[in-house]
Amino acid sequence: MELLKINTAGSVDDGKSTLxxxxxxxxxxxxxxxxxLVRKKTKEKGLEDLDFSVITDGLIAEREQGxxxxxxxxxxxxxxxxxxxxxxxxxxxxxxxxxxxxxxxDLSIILIDARKGLLEQTHRHYFISRLLRLQSVVFCINKMDxxxxxxxxxxxxxxxxxxxxxxxxxxxxxxxxxPISSLKGDNVVHFSKQMDxxxxxxxxxxxxxxxxxxxxxxxxxxDVQQVYHVQNENFVDYRAxxxxxxxxxxxxxxxLTILPSGKASEVVEVRxxxxxxxxxxxxxxxxxxxKDDIDISRGMLFVKESQEHLFAKELKARLVxxxxxxxxxxxxxxIQTGSRTxxxxxxxxxxxxxxxxxxxxxxxxELKLNDIALVQLKLANPMYLDAFATNKANGAFILIDAxxxxxxAVGFVQ
Numbered sequence: 001m002e003l004l005k006i007n008t009a010g011s012v013d014d015g016k017s018t019l020x021x022x023x024x025x026x027x028x029x030x031x032x033x034x035x036x037l038v039r040k041k042t043k044e045k046g047l048e049d050l051d052f053s054v055i056t057d058g059l060i061a062e063r064e065q066g067x068x069x070x071x072x073x074x075x076x077x078x079x080x081x082x083x084x085x086x087x088x089x090x091x092x093x094x095x096x097x098x099x100x101x102x103x104x105x106d107l108s109i110i111l112i113d114a115r116k117g118l119l120e121q122t123h124r125h126y127f128i129s130r131l132l133r134l135q136s137v138v139f140c141i142n143k144m145d146x147x148x149x150x151x152x153x154x155x156x157x158x159x160x161x162x163x164x165x166x167x168x169x170x171x172x173x174x175x176x177x178x179p180i181s182s183l184k185g186d187n188v189v190h191f192s193k194q195m196d197x198x199x200x201x202x203x204x205x206x207x208x209x210x211x212x213x214x215x216x217x218x219x220x221x222x223d224v225q226q227v228y229h230v231q232n233e234n235f236v237d238y239r240a241x242x243x244x245x246x247x248x249x250x251x252x253x254x255x256l257t258i259l260p261s262g263k264a265s266e267v268v269e270v271r272x273x274x275x276x277x278x279x280x281x282x283x284x285x286x287x288x289x290x291k292d293d294i295d296i297s298r299g300m301l302f303v304k305e306s307q308e309h310l311f312a313k314e315l316k317a318r319l320v321x322x323x324x325x326x327x328x329x330x331x332x333x334x335i336q337t338g339s340r341t342x343x344x345x346x347x348x349x350x351x352x353x354x355x356x357x358x359x360x361x362x363x364x365x366e367l368k369l370n371d372i373a374l375v376q377l378k379l380a381n382p383m384y385l386d387a388f389a390t391n392k393a394n395g396a397f398i399l400i401d402a403x404x405x406x407x408x409a410v411g412f413v414q
Contacts (some may be wrong), residue, residue, distance in 0.1 A: 003082045004210055007102035007134075009125040012110030013123060014238065016087055017141045019182035019203075020074060021052020029076040030055070049183050067352060081208055095370040096322040097286035098128055099410060103396075107210060109203070114147045116158045120356045126164060126353035129173075131372070131412060133392055135213055136174035138206055142221035145181040149194040154179045176206050178229045209263070215282040220248030220256075220388070222302040222395045223338030228287060231311065240271065240287040241296055246338065246393035248304070250288070251279045258294060259301040259310075265290040284391075286364050289343065299339050301384050312382035316414040318353070319346075319367065319375045323401065327367035333408065334400040343380040344399070350374040367409075374414070388412040 008016045008119065014404055021038065030038070034055055042051045055074070074085040086101035088348040102108055108129040112122055112199050129137045139161050147153045158177045177199055178187055186192030189204040201209070222243045250256070250267060257264045269289040270277045281284045288302070303310075321327055335344045351361035353372045368371055388395030399409040 001080060001082045002212070003014070003214075004107065004207060004398075005084045005105045006207070007086045007088060007098070007105040007129075008109045008111065009088045009098050009102070009121075009128075010142075011113070011119045011121040011232065014109055014111040014113050015182045016109075017053035017055070018051075018139065018181070019109075019142065019188065020085055020087055021050075021055040022182045022185055022188050023204065024074070025050070025184055027076075027078045028074065029078060034348045048090065052182070058342060077160075079380060083207070084316065086204065087227065095124060095128070096169050096320065098125060099132075099320050099322070100130050102128060103136065103410065105132075105134060106212060107138065107207070109140055111381060112157060114141050114143045114150075114153050114157065118155050118164065123164060123356040127168075127353075127358060127372075128320075128403055130168065133322075133389065134173070135144050136176070136202065136210060138176045138178065138309060141179045141205060141343075142182055143212050144179045144186060144192075144195065144278070145184050147228075149179075149181075149186075149192070151197045154195075156186055156196070171297070176201070180205070182296045195373060202267075215247055215393070216249045216334045218247035218282070218391050218393065219247045220250055220302070221386075221391070222250070222286075223340060224300045224302065225339050226298060227296060231358055238289075238295070240269070240289045241272050242285070243286045243302070243339070244285045245280055247282055247391055249279060249281045249373045250286075250304075252268070252277075253302065254300045254306060256288070256290070256408075258296055259303060260382055261295070261300075263292075263294050265292040266295055291391070299341060301338075301340065303384075310384040310386060311413055312384060313379045314347075315377050315383075315413040316350075316381070317375060317377060317397075318414065319399075319409050319411045321367040321369060321371045321373070321375050321409050322370050323406055325401075325404075325408070326369075327408070329365070332402055334402055335377070335397055336400060337385065337394070338396040340383055342383055343402075344377050347376040349376045350376065377391055381405075387414060389414075 010016050038050050042052045076083055077407055080148050087099040088098040110125050142156055147239045187202045222242050222245050225243040228240045250266050252270055255264050268291050270280050271287040320351050329346045332343050332345050335342050349364055352364045354360050386394040395413045397411050398407050401408050
């Protein structure tokens with residue numbers, strides 16, 4: 001079964017946890033113990049409708065405050081698909097958590113309270129979904145039961161969503177807008193009888209019908225994670241280079257270039273565990289043997305073409321600051337992507353980006369927690385990164401504070 005990785009986001013009390021619980025319940029994906037917990041907590045609270053939020057709000061602090069304070073991951077399967085859902089918190093202070101939750105997702109679900117419409121966090125969460133270039137965004141207009149399932153409310157909010165999208169640069173991204181009630185179950189898995197005016201798909205139909213884009217058409221990129229040199233009765237003078245293909249594909253007989261040396265050699269064997277392959281694809285963890293004996297070590301990069309178009313020692317990037325300590329433009333940071341590491345400094349902060357008004361650029365000399373900015377980085381050694389827009393797998397990186405070892409930022413190459 002194909003795996004779909006989903007991020008859920010929204011403002012506080014928009015009903016993300018309830019939506020996830022309802023989706024699992026109506027797909028018969030809850031365990032007997034989870035169903036018993038739902039019924040127990042519902043009875044304790046004296047509620048009429050089942051309280052599904054307890055499925056994701058598993059931390060004691062969350063239960064005491066009644067809010068989700070960290071990214072909770074939920075793993076489950078329906079009859080035809082596997083899912084991983086990252087439930088991100090709603091507070092603006094936890095924007096960095098939303099970036100973390102969505103960074104490895106295929107699709108984002110953004111909840112909107114039908115009574116409130118678009119809020120600042122709606123703009124912020126959608127901007128991050130665009131920043132991460134997620135393939136699809138599903139806007140769920142929730143709590144329709146509290147506005148008498150009004151079609152006018154849905155149409156007005158849908159128009160505001162369309163306006164928000166159109167003010168940004170065009171991006172190939174699938175958009176769905178669904179009126180739902182997580183509490184009652186309307187249009188989550190089953191079609192709502194209360195909203196017969198809605199002719200679109202349910203959330204479940206959208207998620208089960210999602211098709212991932214083919215990544216093998218991207219340029220070949222593979223970080224060298226480990227060098228194997230084996231000498232035994234089965235492998236005589238065996239030298240291979242292990243790693244995971246982050247994009248593209250590789251075949252026996254093709255020529256690979258090794259960066260940073262720029263030397264090239266022919267692939268004579270591709271191995272996955274104990275099996276030899278003629279070809280390997282994106283996501284495969286493999287070992288590659290080359291025809292020539294070249295000095296290769298962990299942290300090098302395999303590509304097929306020349307490195308002229310790759311960003312080596314200077315780059316422009318959108319940076320999301322994750323640390324409580326503000327950025328220091330005079331300090332050195334470790335930069336990392338895959339197994340490649342280096343040292344860099346923030347050469348210049350061009351401007352801060354306001355997700356709620358992305359066309360307005362704010363000048364600043366510092367980056368604080370949750371800030372998003374366009375910056376210039378200068379690297380001490382070449383990293384060979386792609387533009388994130390053309391190759392997500394090789395266009396993102398993290399910055400690490402050299403003194404504290406904290407991950408302080410995530411960046412996306414422009």
